[in-house]
Amino acid sequence: MHEAKVVVTLKKSVSDPQGKAILNALHSLTFNEVQEVRTGKYFEIRLAGEDKDLLEGKVRQMCDQLLANPVIEEYSCSIEAKG
Amino acid sequence: MKCSVVVFPGSNCDSDCFHSIRDVMSQPVEYVWHKETTLPPCDLVILPGGFSYGDYLRTGGIARFSPVMREVARHAKTGRAVIGICNGFQILLESGLLPGAMLRNRSLSFRCEYVSLRVENSGTMFTKNFKKGEVVKIPIAHGEGNYFCDEKTLAGLLAGNQVVFRYVTPNGAALDSANPNGSADNIAGIINGKGNVLGMMPHPERAAETILGSQDGKKIWESLLECLK
C-alpha cells in the first residue's frame, strides 16, 4: 500500500481572491507579518501496489487528467509506503 | 430545429432549457442522460446550467468525463451547434471545446441578478438576430463565472472576434463596475474558432418570456432557428 499526497494550487499568474480575502482577515487580526496567502486543494490518495515509481507516475497522470486544471492550476505530489 | 438537452447529475436548468425550446419556441427537444453513449440526431446540443457533480473538485471538472461528452465533442467537430450555459459553459472549458477556465467570482459570493450585455459579434449562428453593439438584459446566477485565460489566448479570442458577449453598464460601457465576477476583459460569452460552439454565463432561457421580465434571451433561440431550419 502507498499513500500519495497531492497539493493543487492556482498558478502564480492567476489571481486568488480567496487567498486575498484571507490575507485581509489576517491583517485585521493584526498578523501584519503576513505577505501573501495562496489557497489550494489537498488530496490524500491510498493506492494498492508496491512499485513506488510506477504509482507516482499514475498519480501524476491523475493530476494531469482530473485533479488539476492545467489552464489555471499547478500541483505537487509526494508518495510514501503505508502499512 | 431538433434539440438535445444533456442532463448531468446535478444539472438544474435542464428543465428550464427544455421548456424554453418546447413551449416557447415550439421546437422538438429531448433530454439525454449523461451516461448515454450516443446522441439522438439533432441540430443543437444544450449543456444546461446547474451544479453537475455538486461542483465538487472544480465546476464542470467531473462532468466532462461523462460518456455523452465524447458524443458532444463529435457533434461539435462536424460543425453542428453546441451551446453551454453557465455550468454548461464551465463544462465546455473543462473539456477543451472552448479555451480558458473559470475562477471563483472575485467577490467570492454567488450572484443572481439581471445584467446588461453588449453583443460583440452578431455574425454567429447564435446571435444573428441581434445588432452588433446592442445592449441586452439577461440574468446571471453563478458563483464561478470569473473567466480566465492567458494573454495569448485572449489575444487570439479578440483577433478571431470570438468574444460574443461582454458585461457592460446599462448604456453599453464595458467598465469594471459593470463586471459582476471579475471576468477577464468583461467577457460573458465566447465562441470557438469554427463558430459553432458558444459558451456563456448568462441564462438566455431565463429571459425568453415577457412574464419573466425580458425576452432578450429568446433571440438566441430565434437566431439558431433561422440558421438551423
Place this chain on the structure above:
Amino acid sequence: MPEMTDTQLTRDIARSHGLTPEEYEHIKKILGRDPTVPEIGMFGVMWSEHCSYKCSRPVLKLLPREGAKVLVKAGEENAGVIDIGDGLAIAFKIESHNHPSAVEPFQGAATGVGGILRDIFTMGARPVLLMNSLRFGNLESPVARRLLRGVVAGIAHYGNCIGVPTVGGEVYFDESYEGNPLVNAMCLGILRSKELVKGIAKGTGNPVFYVGSATGRDGLGGASFASREITEASNQDRPSVQVGDPFLEKLLLEACLEMIPTGAMVGLQDMGAAGFTCSTCETAARGLAGMTVDVARVPRRETGMTPYEVLLSESQERMLLIAEKGKEDVIEKVFSKWDLHAEKVGEVTEGNLLKVYDGEKLVAEIPAKALADESPVYVCAEKEPAYLKEVQSFDPLSLPEPKDCGEVLKRLLDHPSIASKEWVYRQYDHMVRTDTVFLPGHDAALIRIKGSKKGVAVSTDCNSVYCYLDPYEGGKIAVAEAARNVVATGGVPVGLTNCLNFGNPMDPEIFWQFRRCVEGMRDACLAMNVPVTGGNVSFYNESPQGAIYPTPTIGMVGVLDDVDLRVPSFFQKEGDVIFLVGETGNDLGGTHYLAVCHGVKKGIPPRLDLEKEKKLYDLILKAGRDRLLVSCHDLSEGGLAVALAECGFSREKLLAAHCPELEKVKPDAVRTDAFLFGETQTRMVVTVEKESAEAFRKLAGENGVLCAEIGAVGAGKLKLGKWIEASMKELHAEWREALPKRVGVI
C-alpha cells in the same frame, strides 16, 4: 425479548435522555419490562418536545385545521397539502433550524433548507420555491454580522445547488436575537393531487428500503454524549454539527419523484430528527402495521457504529421507502440510475410492533404507536408576564414630535430591517426553474405554474415587537399581515404554515406568551377562513440576556386563478392616481419609528379589527380581478411615509409619490408622526389609472372601506405635504446601501 441492562443504570440513562421518572414508569408499563439502552434512546428522542409536541400540543389544538380543500391536515404527514384545482395540489411547510445555525451558521442554515425540502418531496411534490424568515441581533455586533453572512451563504449553498429558487422572505435585526438567531426555512412544492405520496407502511411482507446518503454519527449530541461510556461508542470526537450535501439531495429528489409513476412505492418518509427511529415508527404507526428492521444493513460511512447510534443519527439526505413486494428491482433500477444506495433493511409485518435487529440480535421491540403517538401530554403552568403592565403603560404621545420628518424617513430607510435586502437575495438563485414572476422585494413572492393559468403567492411575516408588547394582538397581526401581503399581489389566501419560536416553555410567562399568540392566530385564521396546515414549534430560544421576543412566523400561501391578474407592489407609471386605503389612527406603540427615533420599544401596539381587515381583502381582490389596480403595497414597519418611498423603488425606474396636499388627508386628532410613520393596521397604498379612479372610489364605498386620494405618481422628488420633500435618488441610495455598508459589499 431484547437483552437487558441493569435497571438502575437504565433509569440514569433515561434521565440523561430527558425522560422524567414518570415517563420511565410509563415506558415500563408499555413494554412490560425495563427498556434497553437503544429503546431508551428511541423513546427519549420520540418523546422529546421536538418530535412529540408534548407541551405545545394542547395549545396547538386551538388552531383551525379544517378546510374543504385540505388534502392532508396538520400533523398527519410531513407537510400539509391543499388542493388548488385543475388536478393540482400544493404541499408546503416552514421549519426552524435556529440552534444549529447559532452554533454553525453555514451548515446549520444549509441543513435547515435540506430538511424542509425533504419534507416536501416526500409528499410526492416537486419543490418549486424556498423562502426564509431570518432574525439576527443588531448588526453593530460582529457576532450578528458573522451569523448573517454564514446563514445567507448556507442557504445559498443548498438552495442554489439543488436548483430550487429562494424567492423571498424576511430579515429582521433586533437585540432580542443576539446570540440566538432565528432561521426559519419554508418550502412549497407542486404535485398532481392523485399522485400524493404518504409516509405510510402497510401491506405485510412489503420491503422497507433505506435510500440516500450513508449514516454517520452526525447530530448525535447532548443526550447521547452523556451515555457515551454505556454505548461503548469508541470515537471520541463525534461531530454534532450536521453537514449537508445538496448534490446528493438533488439526486435523491429526482430518484424519489421518478418512483411515483412506477407504482412500486407504498410510502416514503424523510429521516429528519431521530432519523431511522422516527421514520420507521411513524410510518408503521400510520399504516397500523408492524415493522422489522435490521440496523446491520444500514449503509454507514463510519466504522464501529452501535445500533443505538444508527437508530439516533441525524445524518442528512436519507429517506425510508416502503415498496410493493415483488417490485424491488424497480427501486434498485431507479436508485442505481442516480448512483444512490437503496438497501433493503426490513419489511412490514403483522401486528403493531417495531422490532429492531442488529443482525441476529434483537435490540429493540416497541409498539410503533407508543413511540410515535403516545407520548405523555403536559399542561404547562402559565402566568401573565410581569413586564407587560410596565411596557403597555407607556404613552408614546408623551414624546415630542420630530422637527424634521425627512430626516426620520431617511433613518427608517437606513434601518437594516426596512432597508433593501438585495445584499441577501442576490446571493440566492431566485430565478432558476423560470417560474419566478415577482423578483424578491414585492409584498409577496409570486410564481407561475407552467401548464396552468394559476399563480402561487407566498409571504412570511411576523412583527415580534408587537408579539412582545401584546402576544394576542401580535399573533393576530402576524396572520393578518401575511394574508394582506398575499392579497396585495392578487392572491386569495388558502392556507398557512407556522413556525412558533419562543423561549423556555417551562417558564410560565413564556408559556403564557405562547398560548396568547396562538389564540390571536386562531382568531385571525377563523375570521379569514384560512386553515393551518402544519409547521413546527421551536422552544428554548434563549441567550444569556434572556428569551427572544415571541416570534410566531407565519408562512401564508395564496392562489391566483389567473396569474395575469397579478398586482405588483411598485408604482408602474407616472400620472397614476395614488390612494391610501384604510383609516389612520394615533398608533405609535411598538412601532419601528419609536424604536429607531426614540429608542423605545414600548406602548400598546396597533389593534387589528378582523372585520375591517376582511373587508379590505375583499375590496383589493375584487379591484384586482376588475383590473383596476396598477400597484398595491401593504403598510407595515415605517408606516405611510416608508410605504410611499418603497413604492417608488422599482428596479426598472425610480418613480416618486407626489402628494403635495397630504395634510388635507390627515385627521385632526392624529399626530403628524403617527400619520407619517405610525403603523395602524389594515391599510394599503394603491395606484390606479386616472380613468379608473372613480371606479375604484366607488368600489371602496360599496365594500365599506375608507379610501382617500392622496396624490399622483411622478418622478424626481418624493413630496409628502409640507412635511417631506426628498430626492428619490438619495432615498434609494440610503435604502439600498444600508446592508452592504454594514456587512460589506459583495
